[in-house]
Amino acid sequence: MIRETVHLAIQAIFRNAMRSILTVLGIVIGVAAVIAMVTVGQGSSDQVTADVEKLGTNVLMVLPGAGRMGPGNSSVAASLELKDVEALVDQLSSIRTAAPYTQTTLNAVYGTEDMRTSVAGTDARYLDVVDWPVVRGRSFLPSEENSGKAVCIIGETVRQELMGNFDPVGETLRLKSVSCEVIGLLEAKGASSFGSDQDDIVLMPIKALQRRVLGTSDVSMIYLAVVDGVSTERAVVDVEVLMRERRRISDGEEDDFNVRDMKQLASMLTGITDVLTGLLSAVAAVSLLVGGIGIMNIMLVSVTERTREIGIRLAVGATAHQVLLQFLVEAVVLSMIGGVIGILLGLGLAAVASNIMVIPFSPDPFIVAIAFLFSAAVGVVFGYFPARRAAHLDPIEALRHQ
Numbered sequence: 248m249i250r251e252t253v254h255l256a257i258q259a260i261f262r263n264a265m266r267s268i269l270t271v272l273g274i275v276i277g278v279a280a281v282i283a284m285v286t287v288g289q290g291s292s293d294q295v296t297a298d299v300e301k302l303g304t305n306v307l308m309v310l311p312g313a314g315r316m317g318p319g320n321s322s323v324a325a326s327l328e329l330k331d332v333e334a335l336v337d338q339l340s341s342i343r344t345a346a347p348y349t350q351t352t353l354n355a356v357y358g359t360e361d362m363r364t365s366v367a368g369t370d371a372r373y374l375d376v377v378d379w380p381v382v383r384g385r386s387f388l389p390s391e392e393n394s395g396k397a398v399c400i401i402g403e404t405v406r407q408e409l410m411g412n413f414d415p416v417g418e419t420l421r422l423k424s425v426s427c428e429v430i431g432l433l434e435a436k437g438a439s440s441f442g443s444d445q446d447d448i449v450l451m452p453i454k455a456l457q458r459r460v461l462g463t464s465d466v467s468m469i470y471l472a473v474v475d476g477v478s479t480e481r482a483v484v485d486v487e488v489l490m491r492e493r494r495r496i497s498d499g500e501e502d503d504f505n506v507r508d509m510k511q512l513a514s515m516l517t518g519i520t521d522v523l524t525g526l527l528s529a530v531a532a533v534s535l536l537v538g539g540i541g542i543m544n545i546m547l548v549s550v551t552e553r554t555r556e557i558g559i560r561l562a563v564g565a566t567a568h569q570v571l572l573q574f575l576v577e578a579v580v581l582s583m584i585g586g587v588i589g590i591l592l593g594l595g596l597a598a599v600a601s602n603i604m605v606i607p608f609s610p611d612p613f614i615v616a617i618a619f620l621f622s623a624a625v626g627v628v629f630g631y632f633p634a635r636r637a638a639h640l641d642p643i644e645a646l647r648h649q
Contacts (some may be wrong), residue, residue: 259626260575260584263383270545271585273538274625278589278618279596283471285614286597288524290606295520295588306376307482308507309335324503326465329453331493338489341482346373347366347453347470351461356421361447364405366422366449368456374433376472384431387452395454400431420449425459427451476509479508500587538585538628542578571638577640578630579623586622590615 260267297322309331319348327347335345350367353580371386381400391398399420406415415429427449436445457464473482490504560570594610601608 249522257580258615260581263501265583266545270542271538271581271588273345273541274585274622275538275583275589275592277533277536277538277621278586279593281618282590282593282610282615283596284524285599286594286610287600287604287606288520288606289609289611290597290601292411292520293609294606305475305477305479306509307479307486308509309469309471309504309584310467310485310507311504325494326467327469327504328464328466331466331490332469335469335471335486335489337484339482341477341485343474344372344375345469345471346376346517347466348373348470349453349456349461349466350468351456353460355405355409355421355475357418360409362405362408363578364447364449366451366460368451368453370453373450373470376470379436380434381431382434383414384429386431392452392454395458397425397427397455397459398430399427400433400450401429402433402448403435404444404446405449406432407621422449422451423460423558425455427594444630472610478620483508536625539582539625542581542626543629543633547636571634572633574638575627575630578634579626582622582626582630586619589622593618 274574287605304441309327311326327348331459332345332347335342347570350365352363353366354361355364355366371389374381374386384400386400387398390396399422401415401420409415409420410418413430418429420427420429428638433448433450438444453466471482471486473479486506487502490506491502494503497503543587594615598608
């Protein structure tokens, strides 16, 4: 009986093909929107995680300032110092290595070409902390770091903008009034989670940048690599205790610096992405409700148009349950067809969006299954009332219907 009921339902669907297409359109749009939103959101979360992992999940950053915003945070904290970097490495067993970091924006000039770029002062340990290899040339030598020699390592974007595909090693850039010899080229990283170009950068020994460009000895940030096997939570506590001691902060006084854990940063960014994805998916799911209402309206019209057919079926012995099942199955089949088309369309849109946004294509089989089952449930819920109306028609009145 079930097979015959499904066969009748499919026949009725194809007999009114255009009406069926318009009926499932709402389901298709709703399912496609939900699948696309969730897949793109998952891809964005994966990209954020991957970008943070490029810096290392065992990386900490120390910055001056309390790390909070708003009223009551108007004090200006003292900058960090190069001595702080050495103290963190020498006195803490939980820290494997550390690197100072100070950044500014300057015009880089090469021959007749020039561009605005980020110029960062650091040392060779920075490339170790953030796992950023030099693919051509070499890193800074200790003698160059100590003397503040004007040498630099450039990112791929700087090379392309100023020198094209030529080997930059041995060439000379002018940064402000400083002539800087290029000794290395960094591996290309691409855009970060925030959309900034990570390869648009020039690295110099921090003493060279401080003395020749900035005229200051301040350090704006310290990157720390935690020893393998040591939790970043323990390392954060160690760093805070030592920095409070070095900056002479008394008990009860608030820290005038903050320590950021890249693992926590990744978790925070992923959480924000998940919330936004959930909100957008909830809005998209409203169209599923609209699609269900559309199915109910069309099925009610179908019952009215097929009143005489229903009367004949009831007159020749069909039970009210069989008529109810026929129309209910028809509504469910319509919803499931819309669900399958919506899933395929949603995955296609997500694949295109992922390619455009340069993020991973990360379809979630669980969400796909939920969307399909939800589309079937929409057919059951919104198809029941029209099916019940058809099953309760009076056969005699139905046969009189023109």
